[in-house]
Amino acid sequence: MTTRRNTLLAAAGLAGLAAGPARAQAFPERPVRLVVGYPPGGNVDFTARLLQPAMSQALGQPVVVENRAGAGGIVGTDAVAKARPDGYTMLITGTAPVSIFPVAMERLPYDPLRDFAPIGMAYRVPIVLLVAKDITSRTLAEFVTRAKATPGGFSAGTAGTGSGAHLAIELFNAGTGAGLVHVPYRGTGPALNDLIAGNIPVMFDQLSSALQLHADGRARIIGIASAERSPLLPQVETLREAGMVEAELSTTLGLLAPAGTPAAVVEKLRAALAAALADATVAQRLGSLGAVIPPAANITPAYYGQVIRDELDIYRRAVRLGNVKLE
Structure with a gap:
């Protein structure tokens, strides 16, 4: 009986492993939420709604913008950090929630490096x-x-x-x-x-x-x-x-998914973001505002993840210089 039970458990485990890639391949099968941690009308919300049509077309499913405002973006950011890592919830964020608050606040309900899977950077201003x-x-x-x-x-x-x-x-x-x-x-x-x-x-x-x-x-x-x-x-x-040492200080906008989101799903989201940024209307609107869209080769999880790490280092130094403490 023990041998039979172990065999059944092993078979169930293998079936689960096989189902993971299958689900990723079928993704998305329903609308995808794009969470904005601010009220409607700001630059993050504007960008989300600018990207929305082209991303929806690329994914073959509606991308629904959802405003989860509060605490300077922390409420929405935390909601995505705790969401199911299935690709159906994304965050579009500026610099503060992921690169400034983590080094200027003593307590934060999420960790920008541990709790998120980068999708790609949209632009810098x-x-x-x-x-x-x-x-x-x-x-x-x-x-x-x-x-x-x-x-x-x-x-x-x-x-x-x-x-x-x-x-x-x-x-x-x-x-x-x-x-x-x-x-x-x-x-x-x-x-x-x-x-x-x-x-x-x-x-x-x-x-x-x-x-x-x-x-x-x-x-x-x-x-x-x-x-x-x-x-x-x-x-x-x-x-x-x-005379400044830092080459770039900017408002950086990018997309994040909850940590643990399958790599194949992240890749589909990344490709949709890249397609949206390549759209002539989107690029023209962002460019007229002084936004710098990265080259297509840099719209990747690895590149955006490195940008966040670099910004954390820069702003950590700035916080120490100014003795900045946020609550």
Whole structure:
């Protein structure tokens, strides 16, 4: 009886192993959820809905955008971390939930490296240094020289404490000795309004938010935190040219699945993301906002996973420099 029981258990185990690849091959057989950890209307939600039609077509099943807002993206991120790893739940996320909060908060209900399977990076939007229109400095070198000559004399606004822009200030100060004083606002809008009004001389923000201000002369972009100069602003120097060590500081958007999602399923999701990013309309809309889509060869789980690890290292250093603690 024992021998017969062991034989039956072994057969059942083999059947289960065989069923796994079969399920992966059939995937997807129903709609796939794309969770956004923010309310409708923001850049992450915008991107999800921009990618949705092309991804649905590539997968042969509807991709349903679901907003699970709360705690700066933590609620939605945690929900996906705890979802079944079957490919039917994905997360689209920006930088903060997976690269900043893990190094700036003492407690987080998930681990970005342990609890997720990367699918692929969608794009980066570089952080830029904006100055008010009455600031006479035309180059980064001029600006840094002037800032160093008046220690603490330049305040720099951001969307808030612990934001990517705030951490960019800490890294910029460390690399250049500029001594900018961080002024946190409750969101990008109020900070931009004060910059335009001349109430603050400097602001760090995403390129997508700053482009129109630069174009119409209400403020000027004099530095960009990208590895290379932006084709949208070829005359604007990179922050690395001013002395920063880090080549790229950006809002990075990508797709993640729960850890344990079968590799074959992840590959189907990755291929759908790559197809969506190759769509001419999608690429044009993102490019007009200053988003940098990676080459097709870099839209992979391995590449996005390395991006997250690199960002964790960079922002860990920035958090220590600024003694940043988020709750």
